[in-house]
Amino acid sequence: MKIENNILDILPLYEYAMAIGQSLDYKESCDLFLKLILRRKNLNAAWILEKKGEQLVSTYSIPLGQKVTIPLDKQINDFIESIRDNKITEVDRTILKLVPIDIDTGHLVIFNLKEQGYLFLYSKVEKLKAKDVLQLQPVINKFSISLKACKAFKRQQVLLNNLELRNQELSDYAHMVSHDLKSPLRSIDTLTTWLKDDYGDKFDENGNSNIKLIRNNVEKMDTLINGILEYSTIGKNRTEVYDVDTNKLIDDILDIIQIPENITVIKNDLPIIKGDKYRLQQLFQNLIGNAISYNDKDHGSVEIGFSDKNKFWEFYIIDNGKGIDNKYFDKIFKTFEKLENNLESTGIGLSIVKKIVDLYGGKIWLTSKLNEGTTFYFTLKKDYDGTA
Amino acid sequence: MLITTNNITEIVSTISNHVNKEAALISIGEHMEIDVEELIEALNDAKLKFMGGIFPKVIHGNSILDKGIVLNTLNNVEELFLVKDISKKNYTIPQINFDESTPYSIITYVDGLTSNISHYLSGLYENYGMKTNYFGGGAGSLSLEQKPCVFCNEGLFQDAAVVSLVRMQSRIGVRHGWNKVDGPFIITKAEGNIIKEINWKNPFEVYKEVVEAHSNKQFNDDNFFEIAKGYPFGIVKDHAECIVRDPLMVNEKGELVCVGELENNTLVDILNGNQDTLIKAAENAAKESLKFAENPRKAIIIDCISRILFLEDNFDLELNAITTTISNKFPNVSIGGALTLGEISSYGEGFLEFYNKTVVIGLFE
Structure with missing residues (x-):
C-alpha cells in the first residue's frame, strides 16, 4: 500500500516533467508547463518576476497582466532574499507590490528560480499544501533550467540572424562594388585600345610597354572582379541539384x-x-x-x-x-x-x-x-x- | 422561455417581446424544423442582439426536447463576439476593460465537435482571468457530424464560438458523479481526441482488460459504445474531481476516439458510475450553485448528452433532482438549458476547463 501511494505521488511528477523542455520559446515553454500546473492543481494564476539590476521585472504572467517593473527597496529585497527554495504565504501588502494582475487576497507559493527569477503560483481560495510544494520543487528546478535554455536559444537566434544579415549585406556590397568597378575598367580597356591603335606608331618602346602593362593590369583586375562576383554569389540562391x-x-x-x-x-x-x-x-x-x-x-x-x-x-x-x-x-x-x-x-x-x-x-x-x-x-x- | 412554433415571424416577435432591449441567448433543439439562417436574418432585421447554439436537445423546466427553442435574456451585455477558426488557433480574443467593482459572467457556446477547444478556453482565461465567471457548452449534432451549430448577428458557423460578456453575478456548480475503477494510467501518445497509447501499450487492450473485469461484459464488434458509455476516462487533478473524457469508439488500430482532447503524458483513471452516483452529483451541482446565490433570476443547465444516453429513461430523475433542488430554495427561478457535446466552466474558482459527461449549473442574478 505504501509503495502504491508512493507511485501515485510520483506519477503526477511524470506529467509535469514531460511538459518541460517541449519548446525553446520562453512564453510557449511557460505556457506548456504553468497552464498544466494551474489546471491540475486548480490554481488561478502564475507569474515570473526576474531581477534586472535594482529592479524586479515581470517576464511571464497567466492570466496576462500588466508588465510590471518593481524597484528593489529594502523591504522587497529582504523578502525575496528570504526565499531560499520556496515559500508558502498569504497575499499581503508586500506581496501586492509584486503582482502583475489584479488580486487582493489569496494564497501563494513562491519558488526561487535562481538566475531565472521567482515563480509565483496563486490560489484565490485554497491554500497550497506543503506536501504539494515539496512535490513540485524538483520539477520547478528542471523548469528553471529549461527557461535558461530558452534564453540561450533566443540569444543564439538573435546572433545568427545578425550574422546572416551582415553576411547578406557584405555579399550584396561585394556584388555591387564589383559591378561598379567593371564599368570604369571597361572604359580604361577601350581607351588604351584606342591609344594603341591611334598612337601606337608614335609611342617609343617605353610608351608601348607601359600601354601593354596597363592593359595587363586591367585584364588582371577584371579577373579579380569576376572572382569577387563569383565568390559573392555562391550560396546566395538555392541551386538546382x-x-x-x-x-x-x-x-x-x-x-x-x-x-x-x-x-x-x-x-x-x-x-x-x-x-x-x-x-x-x-x-x-x-x-x-x-x-x-x-x-x-x-x-x-x-x-x-x-x-x-x-x-x-x-x-x-x-x-x-x-x-x-x-x-x-x-x-x-x-x-x-x-x-x-x-x-x-x-x-x-x-x-x-x-x-x-x-x-x-x-x-x-x-x-x-x-x-x-x-x-x-x-x-x-x-x-x-x-x-x- | 420555451418557443415551439416553427413560424419565423412568431419566433422573432416572441424573442423581441421577451428580451425587450436586452440581448437574447437562444438554444435550439437540433430537430426544430426551422431554417436557422432565415431566423438569423429576421432577428437582424428586428435589430435584436443575440447569440446561440444548436444542441442535440434543449431543457425547459423538467422537459427535454429535441424540437424547440429555449430563450434566455442576456442582461447588461458588455460585449458579444464571435471567435472563428478555433481548430486552426487562428484568432484573437478581444481586449476588454473590466470595471473592478462589477461582477461579470462570460457565456460561451462553442462547436463541440471542433478541435483545439482547450486552446480556445485557455485563450479566454489568459485574457480575462479572474475578472469574470465562465459558463457554457459545446453545440452540435448527436449524429456527431460536424456542421454549423453556433450563431450570432454575424451568421451561423461551425469551427467557431460565440461569446457574451454580461454584467451579471453568476454562481456555478459543477459535478459528474463518476468514480475511479482503476488507474492512474499514462496516455503516452495522443493526437487531438484520439488516444493512441496508454502506458506505451495499445489503448484498447489496456481499457478492455479493466472494463471487462469490472463490468463482467465482453467487448465484441458492435457493442463498444454500449459498454464504454459507462466507463469514461478521468483526467487526474490534485485534490479535486477529475475531468471526464468520453470514449466514443475504437478504430481499426485499437485507438480510442474520445469527445474532447487529451494531451500526451496525461494521467487518467478509468471511471464508472451508476444511476445513483450520477443523479446525486447533479443534485450536488445544483446545491453548489445555490450556496452563495442571493437572488437568482434564471438557472441555465448545461448537461452532457451522454448522461441521457447512459441514464436513458432515468435521466428525468437527474433533471428532476436539479430542478427540485433549485425550486425548493428559489421557486420563481426560470430553468432552461441544453444537452451538450461538452461542458464549460471554471472548476470552483480555478482554471477554465472543458468537460465531458458532466453537469454545469449556472444561476444568474
Missing part, C-alpha cells in the same frame, strides 16, 4: 585547361554525385589548375581520386609540386591571400573552393611537404539538396 558524373566533369576540365607536356594527370574512376555542374566545375578546376600551375618538377604528376565515407564523398587531388608550408594551411583559403607574387593569381580561387565546399556541407583540408607535393582533400554531402 541533379546527378553529376564527376568522371565526365573532370574530362571536360582537362580538355579546357592547358596541361604542359611535362605534367601527367591521372584520373581514377570517380562517382556520380548530387550537385550542380557549374559549381562543381569551379571547385575541381581551381584545385586541378593550381596543382598544374604550381608544379615545378620535370616530371610533374597530378592524381584525382575519391573514397566513399558513408554520408559524404571524399575527393583528393595529389600533386608532386612545390608543396606548401604548414603555417599557410589556413591562410590560403582566405580571400585575396596569395603565397607568392604570381601576376596570374588573383588570390581568390581557393576562397571560392572553400565556399563551394561549405555550401555542399563538406570540409576541405590539405597535407603537404615542401618540395615533395601537396594533397588537397575535400568532402561533399551525398544528400546535398541545394542548401548549405
Whole structure:
C-alpha cells in the first residue's frame, strides 16, 4: 500500500516533467508547463518576476497582466532574499507590490528560480499544501533550467540572424562594388585600345610597354572582379541539384585547361554525385589548375581520386609540386591571400573552393611537404539538396 | 422561455417581446424544423442582439426536447463576439476593460465537435482571468457530424464560438458523479481526441482488460459504445474531481476516439458510475450553485448528452433532482438549458476547463 501511494505521488511528477523542455520559446515553454500546473492543481494564476539590476521585472504572467517593473527597496529585497527554495504565504501588502494582475487576497507559493527569477503560483481560495510544494520543487528546478535554455536559444537566434544579415549585406556590397568597378575598367580597356591603335606608331618602346602593362593590369583586375562576383554569389540562391558524373566533369576540365607536356594527370574512376555542374566545375578546376600551375618538377604528376565515407564523398587531388608550408594551411583559403607574387593569381580561387565546399556541407583540408607535393582533400554531402 | 412554433415571424416577435432591449441567448433543439439562417436574418432585421447554439436537445423546466427553442435574456451585455477558426488557433480574443467593482459572467457556446477547444478556453482565461465567471457548452449534432451549430448577428458557423460578456453575478456548480475503477494510467501518445497509447501499450487492450473485469461484459464488434458509455476516462487533478473524457469508439488500430482532447503524458483513471452516483452529483451541482446565490433570476443547465444516453429513461430523475433542488430554495427561478457535446466552466474558482459527461449549473442574478 505504501509503495502504491508512493507511485501515485510520483506519477503526477511524470506529467509535469514531460511538459518541460517541449519548446525553446520562453512564453510557449511557460505556457506548456504553468497552464498544466494551474489546471491540475486548480490554481488561478502564475507569474515570473526576474531581477534586472535594482529592479524586479515581470517576464511571464497567466492570466496576462500588466508588465510590471518593481524597484528593489529594502523591504522587497529582504523578502525575496528570504526565499531560499520556496515559500508558502498569504497575499499581503508586500506581496501586492509584486503582482502583475489584479488580486487582493489569496494564497501563494513562491519558488526561487535562481538566475531565472521567482515563480509565483496563486490560489484565490485554497491554500497550497506543503506536501504539494515539496512535490513540485524538483520539477520547478528542471523548469528553471529549461527557461535558461530558452534564453540561450533566443540569444543564439538573435546572433545568427545578425550574422546572416551582415553576411547578406557584405555579399550584396561585394556584388555591387564589383559591378561598379567593371564599368570604369571597361572604359580604361577601350581607351588604351584606342591609344594603341591611334598612337601606337608614335609611342617609343617605353610608351608601348607601359600601354601593354596597363592593359595587363586591367585584364588582371577584371579577373579579380569576376572572382569577387563569383565568390559573392555562391550560396546566395538555392541551386538546382541533379546527378553529376564527376568522371565526365573532370574530362571536360582537362580538355579546357592547358596541361604542359611535362605534367601527367591521372584520373581514377570517380562517382556520380548530387550537385550542380557549374559549381562543381569551379571547385575541381581551381584545385586541378593550381596543382598544374604550381608544379615545378620535370616530371610533374597530378592524381584525382575519391573514397566513399558513408554520408559524404571524399575527393583528393595529389600533386608532386612545390608543396606548401604548414603555417599557410589556413591562410590560403582566405580571400585575396596569395603565397607568392604570381601576376596570374588573383588570390581568390581557393576562397571560392572553400565556399563551394561549405555550401555542399563538406570540409576541405590539405597535407603537404615542401618540395615533395601537396594533397588537397575535400568532402561533399551525398544528400546535398541545394542548401548549405 | 420555451418557443415551439416553427413560424419565423412568431419566433422573432416572441424573442423581441421577451428580451425587450436586452440581448437574447437562444438554444435550439437540433430537430426544430426551422431554417436557422432565415431566423438569423429576421432577428437582424428586428435589430435584436443575440447569440446561440444548436444542441442535440434543449431543457425547459423538467422537459427535454429535441424540437424547440429555449430563450434566455442576456442582461447588461458588455460585449458579444464571435471567435472563428478555433481548430486552426487562428484568432484573437478581444481586449476588454473590466470595471473592478462589477461582477461579470462570460457565456460561451462553442462547436463541440471542433478541435483545439482547450486552446480556445485557455485563450479566454489568459485574457480575462479572474475578472469574470465562465459558463457554457459545446453545440452540435448527436449524429456527431460536424456542421454549423453556433450563431450570432454575424451568421451561423461551425469551427467557431460565440461569446457574451454580461454584467451579471453568476454562481456555478459543477459535478459528474463518476468514480475511479482503476488507474492512474499514462496516455503516452495522443493526437487531438484520439488516444493512441496508454502506458506505451495499445489503448484498447489496456481499457478492455479493466472494463471487462469490472463490468463482467465482453467487448465484441458492435457493442463498444454500449459498454464504454459507462466507463469514461478521468483526467487526474490534485485534490479535486477529475475531468471526464468520453470514449466514443475504437478504430481499426485499437485507438480510442474520445469527445474532447487529451494531451500526451496525461494521467487518467478509468471511471464508472451508476444511476445513483450520477443523479446525486447533479443534485450536488445544483446545491453548489445555490450556496452563495442571493437572488437568482434564471438557472441555465448545461448537461452532457451522454448522461441521457447512459441514464436513458432515468435521466428525468437527474433533471428532476436539479430542478427540485433549485425550486425548493428559489421557486420563481426560470430553468432552461441544453444537452451538450461538452461542458464549460471554471472548476470552483480555478482554471477554465472543458468537460465531458458532466453537469454545469449556472444561476444568474
